[in-house]
Amino acid sequence: MRDVPPDGDDVPEQLGEYRRIAVLGGVYSNAPALEATLADARARGVEAVFCLGDMGGFGPHPDRVFPLLREHGVLAIQGNYDESLASGRTDCGCGYTDPRDNHYAAISYRYTFEGTSTENKAWLGALPRHRRLKLGPHRVLMCHGSPRVINEFLWESATPNGLLRHLMERAEADLMLCTHTGIKWHRALPDARHAINVGVIGRPENDGRPNVWYTVLTAGPDLTVEFVPVHYDHETLAREMEREGLPPEFAETIRTGWWTTCLENLPARERARGKY
Amino acid sequence: MSTPAVTRAPAAPAPLAPFVGLSTLWVQITGTWCNLECRHCINASGPRAPWLKPLDGETIRRAIREAEDLGVKEIYFTGGEPFLHGEILPLLERALHVAPTTVLTNGTLIGPEQADALAGLAARAPYSLEIRVSLDDPDRARNDAIRGEGAWAKAVEAVRRLRERGLLPIVTATEITAAAHPGPGTMHGRFRDFLRAQGVERPRLKIMPVFALGRQPASGEVPLTEEDLVGFDRSILQCADGRVVAAGGIYACPILAGLPGARLSRGSLAESFRPAPLYHPACATCHRTGMTCRNS
Numbered sequence: 001m002r003d004v005p006p007d008g009d010d011v012p013e014q015l016g017e018y019r020r021i022a023v024l025g026g027v028y029s030n031a032p033a034l035e036a037t038l039a040d041a042r043a044r045g046v047e048a049v050f051c052l053g054d055m056g057g058f059g060p061h062p063d064r065v066f067p068l069l070r071e072h073g074v075l076a077i078q079g080n081y082d083e084s085l086a087s088g089r090t091d092c093g094c095g096y097t098d099p100r101d102n103h104y105a106a107i108s109y110r111y112t113f114e115g116t117s118t119e120n121k122a123w124l125g126a127l128p129r130h131r132r133l134k135l136g137p138h139r140v141l142m143c144h145g146s147p148r149v150i151n152e153f154l155w156e157s158a159t160p161n162g163l164l165r166h167l168m169e170r171a172e173a174d175l176m177l178c179t180h181t182g183i184k185w186h187r188a189l190p191d192a193r194h195a196i197n198v199g200v201i202g203r204p205e206n207d208g209r210p211n212v213w214y215t216v217l218t219a220g221p222d223l224t225v226e227f228v229p230v231h232y233d234h235e236t237l238a239r240e241m242e243r244e245g246l247p248p249e250f251a252e253t254i255r256t257g258w259w260t261t262c263l264e265n266l267p268a269r270e271r272a273r274g275k276y
Numbered sequence: 277m278s279t280p281a282v283t284r285a286p287a288a289p290a291p292l293a294p295f296v297g298l299s300t301l302w303v304q305i306t307g308t309w310c311n312l313e314c315r316h317c318i319n320a321s322g323p324r325a326p327w328l329k330p331l332d333g334e335t336i337r338r339a340i341r342e343a344e345d346l347g348v349k350e351i352y353f354t355g356g357e358p359f360l361h362g363e364i365l366p367l368l369e370r371a372l373h374v375a376p377t378t379v380l381t382n383g384t385l386i387g388p389e390q391a392d393a394l395a396g397l398a399a400r401a402p403y404s405l406e407i408r409v410s411l412d413d414p415d416r417a418r419n420d421a422i423r424g425e426g427a428w429a430k431a432v433e434a435v436r437r438l439r440e441r442g443l444l445p446i447v448t449a450t451e452i453t454a455a456a457h458p459g460p461g462t463m464h465g466r467f468r469d470f471l472r473a474q475g476v477e478r479p480r481l482k483i484m485p486v487f488a489l490g491r492q493p494a495s496g497e498v499p500l501t502e503e504d505l506v507g508f509d510r511s512i513l514q515c516a517d518g519r520v521v522a523a524g525g526i527y528a529c530p531i532l533a534g535l536p537g538a539r540l541s542r543g544s545l546a547e548s549f550r551p552a553p554l555y556h557p558a559c560a561t562c563h564r565t566g567m568t569c570r571n572s
Contacts, residue, residue, distance in 0.1 A: 097572070098481065099462045148297070157404040158350065160375040166347025264480070265572045267376060267404035268444050271478060 016133040018047045022228075023142070024214035025052040025179025026079070028202025029059030029112065031068060033212050036232040037201050038072050044216055044228075050131065052179040053079025053144040055124065056112040057092060058202055059237065060244040066120045078127040079144040079180065080151035084109070085116055086125030093151055096264055104247060104261040111246065132173070136219020138194075141173035145180040154178050154197060156185035157269035164195045175223070177215075182206070182259075183270060184213050186225050194223055201230060204257035206274040210234045211257075290555035291502050293515045293528075298545065299350070300514065300570060301343040302530045303371075304522030305364065306330045306356030312382050314423045316412075316452050318531055318558075320490040321356045328534035329523040330356070333363040337370060339521040342545045344374040350570070351377045354530055359385040365393055372401035378571055380448070383409040383434030384427060391434070395441035406571055407445040408482060409434055413453040414470035422452055432474065439476055446571060447471060448482040482572075485565045487531060487558050497557040497564075504563065505554075513559075514568050515552040519545055528552035530569050531562070 022041035027034050041049050051074050056062045069076060078086075080093045092109040096102045116124075129150060131142040146152035147167050164187065168176050176195045183206065184199030199205060199213035211229045218224040238251040249260040258275040266274070307328035310321035319328065340351065351371045358364050358379050371377040386394070386409075398405040411431045413419040419428040438445045447467060454463055463483050471479035488495035510516060515528040522533040525541050526548035532538035537555050541548035554563070561567070 095572075097483065098464050100464060100468075155404075158376040160344075160349065160403060162344045162374060163347045163349045263478075268398070268406050269404045271444055271480065272442065274478070276478060 020218045022046040022049045023198045026054045026200025026202045029062045030202040031064040033201045033232045051076040054081040060240040062115040082124040138175040140175045141171045142177045158267040206259040209257040290553040292551035298346045300518035302520040304533045310357040316492045318490040354380040376403040378406035380408045383431035386434035391437040408448045446480040
């Protein structure tokens with residue numbers, strides 16, 4: 001599961017140069033939230049939209065998100081869920097130990113695996129695991145979990161500055177973007193580097209509100225980081241999930257904003273903010 | 277207490293686990309000094325003459341400094357019983373300044389003052405403080421048969437005290453009493469129900485396999501061979517990205533801390549950054565179960 005180094009063959013040599021970009025993570029088959037996010041990003045005048053992986057899982061009708069990603073030219077990288085689907089693995093690689101968490105993860109993975117076309121699995125399999133670009137003066141590295149491990153959790157309360165400095169020095173980056181945990185955060189390090197978890201648009205972030213989040217980054221004398229809330233028709237999504245026979249606990253999360261399952265990896269501080 | 281017997285070396289050299297970088301620093305703060313004497317303790321800790329000595333504060337501060345420079349992700353304090361160490365609170369505070377920090381405890385020494393101090397640490401720290409409280413069975417009699425008379429009541433009281441102060445301890449159990457619970461239901465389910473009944477709304481659990489070392493009699497587990505590891509990604513083993521500072525040097529894993537075969541350096545952490553021999557039957561348990569001593 002450990003990645004190749006971020007300066008390996010899967011990173012394009014020619015770096016794109018941008019001033020203002022949108023970055024989203026964790027689509028989790030939430031097509032209405034993806035549609036709303038893309039419209040919002042367009043309205044904000046971004047030059048490009050990037051997605052840090054995990055297109056499927058959790059939500060209904062997995063194949064619905066792929067036409068949106070392709071038609072809108074979203075520049076994506078691979079998440080652990082994408083890697084599992086593309087390689088035909090029998091589980092999502094989420095690494096839970098609690099049988100309750102594994103029960104829900106297995107339902108979600110089986111449903112998503114069966115509902116994702118061969119063509120879309122191949123598309124996921126062809127995604128790079130990292131991307132590099134320039135945002136103004138900043139050298140940006142995009143990854144899913146962390147630059148070193150695709151399914152590594154980088155939570156705000158469990159990611160030390162020393163680790164971030166170490167990861168970015170190795171990657172020769174000033175700005176590291178990741179997702180995977182489902183909760184956004186931004187850390188400006190004393191040496192002017194920045195680490196940003198861009199959040200996810202597939203489910204709310206365990207704060208009791210049903211909206212989801214993505215991130216807009218603007219280069220300038222200083223880097224501007226905007227976490228953007230996205231409101232979408234979450235009730236319709238929850239009903240579709242119920243019609244598809246997905247667990248009621250998943251629909252509850254979409255409606256209430258509280259996570260109900262797969263909680264075992266949350267550190268104390270993040271867990272204490274949730275309801276369950 | 278004498279040093280537990282070292283397993284006879286296999287004929288072929290032990291297979292090696294690669295070292296991929298320091299992610300986890302373990303601090304064997306009290307060595308094998310403990311106020312309990314659990315029947316299944318992996319390093320035979322107890323109250324009398326610990327075979328592995330506690331560490332002094334300066335050795336620990338030095339290791340934390342070095343680990344910070346090396347990009348450590350998380351720090352764990354274990355023993356023995358960490359709360360027997362006179363400097364546990366300032367050392368936890370120091371560690372929390374560097375990385376998220378976990379302390380593994382039997383909970384019996386967490387009185388109201390200690391719980392207040394931990395809540396204060398957690399509130400001030402930039403990173404999460406995790407407190408793992410050991411309990412081997414929700415049933416008092418079954419637990420105390422393993423951990424000693426009165427251990428259940430004190431551990432459950434510690435969980436309650438921590439919860440009242442807004443902390444969410446992780447109750448940690450081994451599978452030692454699993455066979456005593458035939459029928460449907462899982463250990464996770466039993467503990468979850470028990471903790472909810474104690475008023476813990478957000479129960480957190482860590483279940484570990486039983487290791488046949490320390491006070492636990494030998495099992496049929498035999499050391500790994502190269503053949504056992506064909507097609508297996510050795511970089512997922514905890515000795516691939518973790519190191520333990522304990523009396524006598526730096527060791528490959530917390531289960532084997534103090535055993536000469538697991539010692540990788542007598543000096544700095546950086547000197548221990550080399551492949552670790554998977555020489556012990558416990559390495560086979562790790563490989564077979566996919567377990568980690570980390571929180572997740």
